[in-house]
Structure formats: C-alpha cells, structure tokens
Amino acid sequence: PGSATANQRFGTNFTKGDLDGDGFSDLVISGGLPGSVILWGSASGLTGGTAIPGYGQSPTTGDFDGDGKTDLTLFSYLSGSGDDPSSADATVWKGPISRAGTPTATLPLLDKADWWGYDTPDASCATNGIGCQEDGDSISGPIRSTQTGDVNGDGKDDIVAWKYAGDGQWGNHLLLGGGSTGFTTGWTPSDGTATGTGTGIGDVNNDGFDDVVVGNYWAGGKVQIAFGSASGLSEERVQVFDQDLPGFPGVEEEGDGIGSTVSVADVNGDGFGDIALGISGEDIGDITDAGSVALVPGSATGVTGAGTQTFHQDTAGVPGVAEEDDQFGASSALLDVNGDGHADLAAGSEAENGWNGAVWVLNGTATGLTATSSLAFGAGDLSAPATDARFGALLR
Numbered sequence: 001p002g003s004a005t006a007n008q009r010f011g012t013n014f015t016k017g018d019l020d021g022d023g024f025s026d027l028v029i030s031g032g033l034p035g036s037v038i039l040w041g042s043a044s045g046l047t048g049g050t051a052i053p054g055y056g057q058s059p060t061t062g063d064f065d066g067d068g069k070t071d072l073t074l075f076s077y078l079s080g081s082g083d084d085p086s087s088a089d090a091t092v093w094k095g096p097i098s099r100a101g102t103p104t105a106t107l108p109l110l111d112k113a114d115w116w117g118y119d120t121p122d123a124s125c126a127t128n129g130i131g132c133q134e135d136g137d138s139i140s141g142p143i144r145s146t147q148t149g150d151v152n153g154d155g156k157d158d159i160v161a162w163k164y165a166g167d168g169q170w171g172n173h174l175l176l177g178g179g180s181t182g183f184t185t186g187w188t189p190s191d192g193t194a195t196g197t198g199t200g201i202g203d204v205n206n207d208g209f210d211d212v213v214v215g216n217y218w219a220g221g222k223v224q225i226a227f228g229s230a231s232g233l234s235e236e237r238v239q240v241f242d243q244d245l246p247g248f249p250g251v252e253e254e255g256d257g258i259g260s261t262v263s264v265a266d267v268n269g270d271g272f273g274d275i276a277l278g279i280s281g282e283d284i285g286d287i288t289d290a291g292s293v294a295l296v297p298g299s300a301t302g303v304t305g306a307g308t309q310t311f312h313q314d315t316a317g318v319p320g321v322a323e324e325d326d327q328f329g330a331s332s333a334l335l336d337v338n339g340d341g342h343a344d345l346a347a348g349s350e351a352e353n354g355w356n357g358a359v360w361v362l363n364g365t366a367t368g369l370t371a372t373s374s375l376a377f378g379a380g381d382l383s384a385p386a387t388d389a390r391f392g393a394l395l396r
Contacts, residue, residue, distance in 0.1 A: 001037055001051035008032045013145065013394065017061030017070040021096040028052075028059040033077050040099055050101040054089065062148040062157030065107070065179040069095035073109070073159065078142035090139045092182070108182035109139060110175075139163070144170070145394075149201030149210035151186075151228035152176065160188055160199055160212055172199060172214060176232060186232045189214040189224040197257070198332075202264025202273035203228075204298035213275055215259015221252055223259045223277065225302055239302040243279075247305030248294065250282070257281035258294075263395075265334035265343035267364040272298035274368075276345055278329030284312050284322040291328030293347045295369050309368050311347075317371030318360065320352075327351045328360075333395035337361060345369050348392025353378065357391030 004010070013030040020026065024041030031037055035053040039046040052059075055074035064071045076089040093103035145162045152158070156177030163173045172190045175183035189212060190199075198215040205211065209228030227237040243252040252258070261278035268274065275296045284290040292312035296303050312329075313322040322328070331348035338344060342364030352358040358378040362369045380386035 001049050002031065002034055005032075005034070008034070011394075013058045015059045015061045015072075015146075015396070017072075019061070019070055019072060019095055019097040020099060021069065028061065028072065030059055030077075031056045036074065038097075038101065048099065050099060052101060055091070057088070058143040058146050058161070060146040060148060060159055060161075062159070062177070063155075064092060064157050064159075064177040064183070065094065066154065066156040066177065069104075071095045071107075072097060072103070073146075075139065075143045078164075088139050088142055107180055110182045110184070145199070147199050147201045147212075149212075149228075150177075151201070151210050151212060152230055152232045153209045153228065154230075158210075159183070160201060162199065172212075174212075174233065187235065188212055188233055189226050189238065198259045198262035198278060200262035200264040200275065202266075202275075204264060204273045204275065205300055205302055206271045206273070206298070207300075211264070211273070213259075213262050213264055215257075215262050215277060221254070221256060221258050223262075223275075225275075227302070241303060241305070243294075245296075245303070245305035245308070248296070248308045249310045253283070255281045255289075256283075260330060261332045261395075263332045263334040263345075264298075265336075266298075267295060267334065267343045267345075268297065268366055268368055269342055270297075272300070274298050274334070274343070275303065276332045276334050276347075278332050278347070279310075280327040280330040282312070282329075284314055287322050287324055289325045289327055290314075290322035291326055291330065291349060293329040293332055293345065295345065297368070307368065311345075311362060311369065311371060315371050318362070318374055319376040320358075320360075325351055331392055331395045334364075336364070338363065340364075342366070346395050348395055350390040350393040352392075355388050355390055356380070356386045357389055357393065359392040359395065 010031045026041045027039045035056045038050040040048045056077040057075045060073040072093040078088045090109040092107040094105040143161045147160045159175040172188045174186040174188035200213045212226045225239040226233040257280045260280040263276040264273045277294045280291045282292040294310045297307045313320040328349045333346045334343040344364045345362040347360045350357040360376045362374045379389040379391040
C-alpha cells in the first residue's frame with residue numbers, strides 16, 4: 001500500500017511475528033508520517049499488504065498480555081528534537097490481527113497508575129504531586145528503536161524503548177507488560193540519559209529471566225548487563241565491563257564504540273545467552289574505524305570474558321577487506337538462520353562501499369561462531385537499488 005515519498009525513510013524500523021495466528025511470520029515495516037505496513041507471511045513467502053495509518057514508527061511485536069497470541073505495539077512518527085518532547089500517539093493491538101488490519105481488541109499503552117514522562121497528568125491525580133496517566137494512548141517523545149523480552153518472568157513480554165527525553169537527550173525506557181490495563185514502567189540501564197547506544201535482551205545467566213544489555217559508548221566505553229528477576233531490573237544487579245575484561249581480545253581505546261549494537265542469543269547451545277557487541281569504531285592495525293564484532297559468552301555469573309571471539313573484515317574467512325570508516329558491526333543480530341539450533345551472527349556495515357552497505361553472516365557452532373563458509377551480500381545482490389542504500393542499517 002502507498003507510494004514512495006521523498007525523505008519518508010520507509011523501512012527505518014521493522015518487526016516480525018505471527019500476527020494472524022496462521023503459523024507464518026508476518027513483517028511490519030515503519031513508514032514515517034503516513035503509517036506502517038504489514039506484509040503477510042505464507043508458504044511462498046511474504047504476500048499482500050495492509051496499511052496501518054498514522055502509526056509509522058518503531059512497530060513492536062510480542063505477547064504483551066500473556067495470552068499466547070502475538071500483539072503489536074504501535075507509535076506515531078515524531079522527529080527527535082527540541083527541549084520538550086511532543087506527545088506521540090501510541091496503542092497496543094491485541095492479537096490475533098486480521099488481514100484487514102483489525103485487532104482483536106485495542107489496549108492502552110500505559111496503565112493509568114503510571115506517570116513518569118508520559119502524556120499529561122490527570123487532574124484527579126494532581127493531589128499526590130506527581131500526576132498520573134490519563135488515557136494511556138500517548139507517550140512523550142519519539143521512539144527510535146525497541147527490544148522485547150520478559151525481564152520479570154511473568155509470561156508477559158516487556159519492551160525496552162530508545163526514546164527522546166528532550167533537551168537533546170535520548171535514553172532507554174522499560175515498559176513492563178501488564179495485560180488489559182497497559183504497560184507499567186521500570187528502571188533500565190541508560191534510563192533517560194544519552195549514554196546508551198545498542199540494546200539487547202536475552203537470558204545471559206540462564207536463570208529464567210531475560211537480562212537487558214546496553215552498550216554505553218558515550219559513558220566511557222562501558223557495557224552494562226542488568227539482570228532480570230521476579231521484581232524486574234534493579235541498579236543493584238548490574239555487571240559492567242569493557243574490552244579490558246580478562247579474555248577479551250584487544251584493549252579498550254577511546255572511540256572504539258563497544259556496544260554500538262547489541263544482540264543476545266545462545267550461539268553454542270549451552271543454555272546461556274551470548275552477547276554480540278558491535279565495536280564499530282575499532283581500528284584494525286592502522287586502519288581507522290574499520291570496525292569489528294565481539295561475541296562474549298554468557299555464564300551463570302554473567303560474563304567472565306573467557307572464550308570471547310572477535311571478527312572483522314581482515315579475519316581469515318570473512319569476505320572483504322577492512323577499510324577506513326567501514327564501521328563493520330554498526331548493526332548486528334543473532335538469529336538461527338540455518339535451523340541447526342545455534343544462533344548465527346548477522347553483522348552490518350552501512351558505510352561499506354560508499355554507504356551502499358552490506359551484511360555478513362557467520363555460522364554458530366557448539367564452540368561459538370566460525371568464519372568458515374561465512375558470506376556477505378548487499379542490496380545489489382538482491383536486485384534492489386544499491387546506491388547510498390545504507391543496506392543493513394538495522395538487523396533484528
């Protein structure tokens with residue numbers, strides 16, 4: 001549905017999930033001011049298309065009310081600027097969703113008892129001095145990216161959203177799934193400050209609760225793991241590390257950008273979530289900002305650094321050659337693309353070949369990632385427009 005429009009940036013964000021319950025994953029693509037589009041999965045691939053008017057930014061799928069059906073959270077498009085963020089329309093579509101674009105029900109975004117940084121205060125709550133959520137259908141400031149997981153183990157998916165807070169500040173915000181009343185908010189690393197870059201969610205220590213991993217390039221090159229629990233996340237349960245972690249190849253240097261992107265999944269099949277960290281500003285020898293990706297294994301105590309692997313375009317078996325300002329690892333995702341039970345690494349460089357962009361895939365094995373039989377491809381390989389495409393800018 002729709003037509004190409006200048007500066008629309010269709011596809012800046014996307015999400016996937018089985019929205020209509022037919023057993024095939026569907027793709028939801030952000031489309032800026034006009035809204036988003038659903039492409040429906042089928043035995044022959046994606047087919048058809050349904051427009052979602054007005055909600056064109058950072059669509060997010062998950063089971064947010066714990067009923068076993070895939071729901072869809074939607075945000076309207078806003079630019080990220082100004083001292084005070086404007087309110088963006090937001091809603092939760094309860095699944096299943098019909099191919100006509102009709103949800104089973106529409107749920108509020110936020111529980112009425114929640115208040116921090118969202119919407120305007122309800123007059124009836126003014127007496128407590130802090131205000132509260134009035135209608136649950138808006139959020140202050142644009143959302144640029146989201147990650148989904150269950151950090152408190154209640155069977156309802158939670159969202160970590162990268163959100164504009166005003167005055168040039170961006171930060172993560174945690175929305176805890178809450179069923180028919182909407183999300184509630186909680187603490188998460190880089191909460192309301194411009195310190196976080198990449199964010200990933202997964203069970204690093206295999207305790208049954210998803211953990212939130214945030215790359216903090218702007219806070220001195222540190223990565224934070226906030227460990228999940230029945231009570232959610234807490235500043236009391238955080239591990240902080242960088243490239244000086246024992247066993248981590250290389251050393252921490254200014255401008256490396258460790259955690260410029262983050263993804264969490266089990267690569268070696270031991271039950272612990274492993275952490276892929278983009279290090280897009282890494283120098284390879286005397287080649288500035290060539291970029292690399294590290295895989296840091298998880299364990300019962302978080303990460304120890306033991307067994308950490310790093311890969312770049314000069315790694316034997318990885319296609320291509322490391323070049324200045326390639327920023328390899330500017331995007332990443334851990335996904336089992338070959339169905340062997342091991343998560344594989346997809347790593348992107350949107351600056352590759354004069355900002356045409358490219359994506360690399362490295363296979364996961366019982367001993368970690370391997371560059372053997374790895375491959376790379378760009379938009380041109382898919383018969384798509386390639387010039388300045390920034391192909392691979394987002395992977396998930």
